[in-house]
Amino acid sequence: MVANRGYQSTGARTRLQLIEAASAILDExxxxxxxxxxxxxxxxxxxxxxxxxxxSMEELVVIVFQRSCASYFQMHDEALSSPRPLRALWKLNxxxxxxxxxLEYVALAxxxxxxxxxxxxxxxxxxxxxxxxxxxxCAQRGITHPPMNAPALAALxxxxxxxxxxxxxxxxxxxxDDVRAFMDQVLAAYEPRQPVNP
Amino acid sequence: MVANRGYQSTGARTRLQLIEAASAILDExxxxxxxxxxxxxxxxxxxxxxxxxxxSMEELVVIVFQRSCASYFQMHDEALSSPRPLRALWKLNxxxxxxxxxLEYVALAxxxxxxxxxxxxxxxxxxxxxxxxxxxxCAQRGITHPPMNAPALAALxxxxxxxxxxxxxxxxxxxxDDVRAFMDQVLAAYEPRQPVNP
DNA sequence: TATACTGCTTGACGGGTGTACAGTCGCGCG
DNA sequence: CGCGCGACTGTACACCCGTCAAGCAGTATA
Numbered sequence: 095m096v097a098n099r100g101y102q103s104t105g106a107r108t109r110l111q112l113i114e115a116a117s118a119i120l121d122e123x124x125x126x127x128x129x130x131x132x133x134x135x136x137x138x139x140x141x142x143x144x145x146x147x148x149x150s151m152e153e154l155v156v157i158v159f160q161r162s163c164a165s166y167f168q169m170h171d172e173a174l175s176s177p178r179p180l181r182a183l184w185k186l187n188x189x190x191x192x193x194x195x196x197l198e199y200v201a202l203a204x205x206x207x208x209x210x211x212x213x214x215x216x217x218x219x220x221x222x223x224x225x226x227x228x229x230x231x232c233a234q235r236g237i238t239h240p241p242m243n244a245p246a247l248a249a250l251x252x253x254x255x256x257x258x259x260x261x262x263x264x265x266x267x268x269x270x271d272d273v274r275a276f277m278d279q280v281l282a283a284y285e286p287r288q289p290v291n292p
Numbered sequence: 293m294v295a296n297r298g299y300q301s302t303g304a305r306t307r308l309q310l311i312e313a314a315s316a317i318l319d320e321x322x323x324x325x326x327x328x329x330x331x332x333x334x335x336x337x338x339x340x341x342x343x344x345x346x347x348s349m350e351e352l353v354v355i356v357f358q359r360s361c362a363s364y365f366q367m368h369d370e371a372l373s374s375p376r377p378l379r380a381l382w383k384l385n386x387x388x389x390x391x392x393x394x395l396e397y398v399a400l401a402x403x404x405x406x407x408x409x410x411x412x413x414x415x416x417x418x419x420x421x422x423x424x425x426x427x428x429x430c431a432q433r434g435i436t437h438p439p440m441n442a443p444a445l446a447a448l449x450x451x452x453x454x455x456x457x458x459x460x461x462x463x464x465x466x467x468x469d470d471v472r473a474f475m476d477q478v479l480a481a482y483e484p485r486q487p488v489n490p
Numbered sequence: 491t492a493t494a495c496t497g498c499t500t501g502a503c504g505g506g507t508g509t510a511c512a513g514t515c516g517c518g519c520g
Numbered sequence: 521c522g523c524g525c526g527a528c529t530g531t532a533c534a535c536c537c538g539t540c541a542a543g544c545a546g547t548a549t550a
Binding site: 124125126197200201203204205210211213214217218221222225241242243245246248249250252253254256257258260261263264265266268269270272273275276279 | 322323324395398399401402403408409411412415416419420423440441443444446447448450451452454455456458459461462463464466467468470471473474477
């Protein structure tokens with residue numbers, strides 16, 4: 095038997111290539127380029143192979159999304175485990191590539207109902223984690239009267255970061271620094287601005 | 293000469309029908325249905341007429357967007373002229389159909405560069421108006437130390453409202469009431485919650 | 491050696507997309 | 521009447537879309 099370089103078979107390897115190509119396409123060219131032929135082209139593979147490995151585009155897009163989620167979950171988890179979880183979370187929310195991706199999925203969700211369901215589930219999962227983290231921070235730091243309740247802060251961070259991306263998509267950056275400063279001020283009620291000195 | 297029912301000619305009337313059909317399609321079915329044939333079908337007209345009146349889909353989408361802007365400008369203006377401009381603005385921002393539309397345009401802007409430019413211009417225009425309105429409110433009510441500066445508040449309102457719509461698109465409503473409550477609390481620093489009694 | 495299975499290729503289907511352009515109809519005007 | 525013109529139609533192009541069925545090479549299994 096031949097060494098299989100970490101893959102169960104060449105088939106699984108091709109499959110992975112397709113998933114990665116799809117992911118890359120979405121990042122680099124956005125939802126309009128998320129098509130059978132473009133993805134296969136990017137993967138250097140015949141378009142029909144896509145239907146050999148995936149029932150349909152809908153199945154593929156869901157898998158790609160779940161993969162995004164998994165990798166995001168790691169970053170998310172690291173952020174929430176860091177010394178200043180809320181600052182880290184906010185920074186993660188502001189991560190451009192990651193936030194852009196969400197918008198592409200939003201567009202695709204209009205076409206693929208299964209993706210819609212998946213996004214809903216993931217969204218609620220992440221929000222719940224964030225709410226929990228915020229409440230933990232409040233408890234640990236003895237913050238009894240935060241500027242807003244935990245769900246509101248979680249939703250606020252998502253909203254502001256996401257809107258910066260949306261507006262950025264049409265080259266609108268006015269007021270972004272201001273709203274960033276505001277968020278910084280809000281977070282200051284929870285966590286110090288500077289990292290704890292070693 | 294025949295009475296022309298308010299239109300310069302039947303041609304102009306058909307043209308308007310197409311624009312309205314395009315607008316309706318975008319509202320009812322979203323960006324994926326924004327196609328020559330669907331729009332013409334909705335208008336009850338042969339698809340080729342679309343290219344008789346418009347150079348391309350890009351031209352049409354820009355015109356449709358400008359029309360949206362014009363009608364939105366009216367509402368926007370009324371809101372900012374009302375006794376409690378910020379409350380009215382917030383309510384307008386939360387207007388579902390209107391906010392949904394923006395998302396469809398965002399998706400289309402990925403395809404049509406001209407729309408991108410148009411959206412940028414419009415976005416900056418509206419934001420500037422809002423900032424001005426916020427500053428006026430502060431001046432009139434003697435608010436010298438608002439919770440945040442005017443640009444931040446303007447961006448914040450857009451962001452929060454827009455995110456509610458985005459999440460609503462995937463049936464996510466968790467934390468929305470909370471973040472609404474927070475916005476209400478923020479606005480309370482500027483304007484009373486209840487309308488002034490007559 | 492025969493069989494079955496995996497991985498992939500070939501070729502094609504039906505339908506949708508935006509766009510182009512020559513032709514036709516009806517009506518007003520000279 | 522005849523001309524012109526604006527409104528509209530017929531027909532067509534080239535391309536892209538997702539999907540499917542059949543076949544084929546190589547390997548593993550029996």
